[in-house]
Structure formats: C-alpha cells, structure tokens
Amino acid sequence: MTAILELRNIRGGYGTIDVLHGVNLTVEPGQVHALLGPNGAGKTTTLGICSGQIAPSAGQLVVSGREVQGASSDSLARAGVCLVPEGRGIFANLTVTENLRMFTHAGASFSEVQEKAFSQFPRLQERRKQVAGTLSGGEQQMLAMSRAIATQPALLLLDELSMGLAPLIVEELYERVSEMAATGISILVVEQFAQAVLGVADVASIMLHGRIARTGSPTDVAEELAEAYLGGAAEPTTV
Amino acid sequence: MTATETASGADELSPRLQEFQSEVDKLKVTGGRANPERAWLIVSVIGMVVGVVLTLVGWISAHGTTSPLEQRDYSVMATFGLTLAVVSTGVFVVMSMRRYFRYWLVRLIFEQREQTDRMLER
Numbered sequence: 187m188t189a190i191l192e193l194r195n196i197r198g199g200y201g202t203i204d205v206l207h208g209v210n211l212t213v214e215p216g217q218v219h220a221l222l223g224p225n226g227a228g229k230t231t232t233l234g235i236c237s238g239q240i241a242p243s244a245g246q247l248v249v250s251g252r253e254v255q256g257a258s259s260d261s262l263a264r265a266g267v268c269l270v271p272e273g274r275g276i277f278a279n280l281t282v283t284e285n286l287r288m289f290t291h292a293g294a295s296f297s298e299v300q301e302k303a304f305s306q307f308p309r310l311q312e313r314r315k316q317v318a319g320t321l322s323g324g325e326q327q328m329l330a331m332s333r334a335i336a337t338q339p340a341l342l343l344l345d346e347l348s349m350g351l352a353p354l355i356v357e358e359l360y361e362r363v364s365e366m367a368a369t370g371i372s373i374l375v376v377e378q379f380a381q382a383v384l385g386v387a388d389v390a391s392i393m394l395h396g397r398i399a400r401t402g403s404p405t406d407v408a409e410e411l412a413e414a415y416l417g418g419a420a421e422p423t424t425v
Numbered sequence: 426m427t428a429t430e431t432a433s434g435a436d437e438l439s440p441r442l443q444e445f446q447s448e449v450d451k452l453k454v455t456g457g458r459a460n461p462e463r464a465w466l467i468v469s470v471i472g473m474v475v476g477v478v479l480t481l482v483g484w485i486s487a488h489g490t491t492s493p494l495e496q497r498d499y500s501v502m503a504t505f506g507l508t509l510a511v512v513s514t515g516v517f518v519v520m521s522m523r524r525y526f527r528y529w530l531v532r533l534i535f536e537q538r539e540q541t542d543r544m545l546e547r
Contacts, residue, residue, distance in 0.1 A: 190442070200531040201460060201524055215442055225539075243460065250446045256455045265448035266441075340445035370439050 188251040190215045190341050190372045191236060196245035198235050204243060205231045207396040211374075213341070218363070218373045220383045220404065222411065223393035229376040230272055232393070233343045236374065237269040238262040249341070264292065268339035272346040274330040278319030282310055285318050285329055292337040303332035306362055324355035331362060342366065344375040348382040356382050380411050462520040469520065472513030479506025 191213040199205035205228045213219045223229050234240035235247060238259035247255040254262065269275075277285050289299050304311040307328040313321060318329060327347065334342050344363065348356040364386045367373055377383040384390060390407040392400045392414045399414055400407060483503025487496045 190445075201527040203528065203531070215439075250442075250449045252449050252452070252454075254449065254452055254454055257452045261452050265452060266445040338441065340441055370441065 187215060189213060189248070190250055191374065192248040193232070193235070194246040194248065196235060196242045196247065198240055198242035199231060205396050206235070208245070209396070209398055211391060211398060213372050213374050215372055216367070216370045217389060218367045218375065218387045220387035220390040221374060221376045221393055222380045222390060222407070223378070225378060227393040228396040229393055230345055233269060233345050233374070233376055236343055237267055266340035267343065268334050268337055268341070269343040270330045270334055270345065270347070272349060274326045276318050276326055276329050279317065281317055282314045282329060286332065289333045289336045294336055299336040302336045306335055307332060324351050327351060327359060331359060335362070335366065339371060342371050342373045344373065346376060346378060348377060348379055360386050380408060384408050462524050465516060465520045469513040469517035473510050473517065476506045476510025476513055479503065480510060
C-alpha cells in the first residue's frame with residue numbers, strides 16, 4: 187500500500203539556515219508515528235515541511251504517492267492534512283463557539299462540529315461562551331484537538347501535545363489520539379517527552395541534529411531514548 | 426507493478442483515503458522554493474555588472490568619436506547602463522535586507538520559545 191506521507195532526504199530550514207540535513211521518514215495509512223527528540227532537533231520544522239508551511243531546500247515530500255513540495259499549506263489542509271501546532275493555534279480573542287465556527291472550513295456544518303467537539307470534550311461545552319485565550323492550557327489544547335476531530339483529516343500532524351500540561355490532561359488527550367487512530371487516521375506526532383506518546387504509537391523515530399537517528403518499535407526506541415538524548419546532546423553542534 | 430496488483434491495492438483504501446488521494450491528485454504543485462530571494466540576488470548582481478559595463482563602454486565610445494549622432498547613441502546606452510546599475514543595486518539591497526530580517530525574525534522566535542520553556546521549567 188502507498189505510504190500516506192514520505193519524506194525522502196529532505197533538507198530545509200529558515201532562509202539560508204538549514205535545520206534538517208536529509209530526513210527520511212515514512213508514515214503508513216492508519217499508523218501512529220511518534221517523532222521524538224530533544225529541543226532543537228528539527229521536529230517542528232519537519233512538521234512545517236509536511237504541512238506545506240516551509241518549503242524544503244532539497245529532497246522530496248510525497249503525500250499519498252504524489253510529490254507535493256510547492257503545494258500551498260491551505261490546499262494541503264483542504265485536501266486533508268491537519269496540523270495542530272505547538273502553542274495550540276487557536277484564535278485566542280474569540281470564544282470557544284466562535285473558534286468552533288472557524289473549523290467548518292472543511293465542509294462540516296457548524297452543528298456537526300459542535301456535536302463532535304462537545305461529545306469528545308464535554309468541558310468545552312461548559313466553557314462555550316468563554317474567550318479561548320482565558321481557558322486553561324489543557325482546555326486550549328482540547329479546543330485545538332477539536333479542529334482535528336471535526337475536520338476528519340486523513341493525515342494528522344500533532345506538535346508537542348503535552349507541552350506545559352498536567353499528566354492527567356495529557357493522558358486524556360492521548361486517549362483521544364488513540365481513538366482517532368482507531369478510525370484509520372494516520373498520525374505523525376512530535377513529542378519531546380516520550381512516555382506520553384509511546385503507548386499510543388505503532389512506530390517511533392528519534393531525531394537528532396536534523397536527522398533521523400533511529401526508527402523502530404516504541405519499546406525498542408524507548409530503551410535507546412535516554413542514551414540517544416544524552417549522546418546527541420554531547421555531540422558537537424555546528425552552526 | 427501489474428494492473429491486478431494496482432487494483433487490489435486500490436481496493437484496500439478506505440473511502441476517506443480514496444477521497445484524500447483524489448484531493449492530493451488535484452493539488453496544484455508549483456514547485457515552490459526555499460530561499461526565494463536567491464534568484465533575485467543573482468539577477469541583481471548580473472544587472473549591476475551589465476549596467477556598469479554598458480555605462481563604461483558608452484562613455485569611452487562617446488569619447489572616441491567626433492560624430493554627434495554616434496555620441497548621442499552612446500550617451501543613451503550609457504544612461505541605460507547607469508539606470509540598470511542603480512535599479513539592480515536597489516533590488517540587491519532590498520533582497521539582502523529581506524534575507525537578513527527573516528534570519529533575525531527566526532532568531533527572535535527561537536529565543537522567545539527558549540524563554541517560555543525556561544519559565545515553564547521554573
């Protein structure tokens with residue numbers, strides 16, 4: 187079966203600065219792929235390239251068998267690639283209901299979006315009139331996740347879902363991720379804190395200094411993770 | 426891959442994946458490049474060199490002839506060269522600044538993120 191997402195020797199970064207130095211990564215349909223690595227490894231940049239927000243300077247970005255480097259991020263989003271970015275990416279000055287109304291871009295009706303969001307996260311219903319910027323971190327992340335749930339993407343890109351959240355909230359969010367994966371959605375999830383995601387992932391990769399250092403089953407990768415983090419940090423970095 | 430294998434592969438796709446596949450096939454891929462200023466920088470450097478050469482050739486040639494008709498032609502050429510050199514310099518400065526400010530912006534973003542991480546750790 188054709189991989190839903192494939193990065194072939196991708197290089198890229200910001201302006202003249204390359205952050206990724208030849209990334210090779212494959213996500214199969216229905217798979218949850220965890221991309222782990224320390225701060226500054228290039229995980230968020232990888233997601234930026236996958237979602238079309240950053241143009242790669244070399245290599246091939248293949249989505250569902252087609253090379254798509256150069257496709258705009260909005261056209262990829264309309265096709266079914268959904269990014270939940272680090273920092274949530276919600277409209278902080280709009281209410282929860284108004285935010286949910288913004289999630290109807292993929293064609294789902296407002297009532298449908300509301301129903302899906304409130305059934306998955308009942309707490310959002312209690313806060314529906316509250317301005318999103320005043321919600322707690324966990325509630326903001328639930329709102330951001332509602333976009334992914336409501337738009338039914340084929341490929342979901344999650345960036346640091348657990349950042350700054352209490353373990354119980356993280357657990358709840360990953361339960362939702364697990365449920366989404368069970369419906370056949372392919373998920374590439376980036377995490378700095380591995381324990382949160384390894385229970386949900388089918389495959390895991392470790393990224394160090396803009397390269398994939400190791401790919402394998404979550405249990406194998408978990409064993410090597412501490413060594414990779416410490417070893418990676420000890421390596422000299424070039425600027 | 427044979428036609429039979431392709432057909433069986435397509436059968437395995439869920440309706441959502443089939444829909445996604447057709448949406449991806451419809452995507453307009455323009456081959457967008459990273460570092461879009463690079464091409465402008467190259468063009469502007471060429472423009473500057475050509476502009477200076479045209480100006481010098483026009484000036485030297487105008488000195489080397491006594492025919493007013495030819496002198497006027499060479500003056501036009503030199504003026505065109507000078508304009509090309511000035512415009513190319515302007516493009517070069519603007520594109521260099523765009524590159525520099527992008528780099529600066531990225532640095533600011535990264536520094537802000539690190540600061541946020543440090544605050545969260547505390």
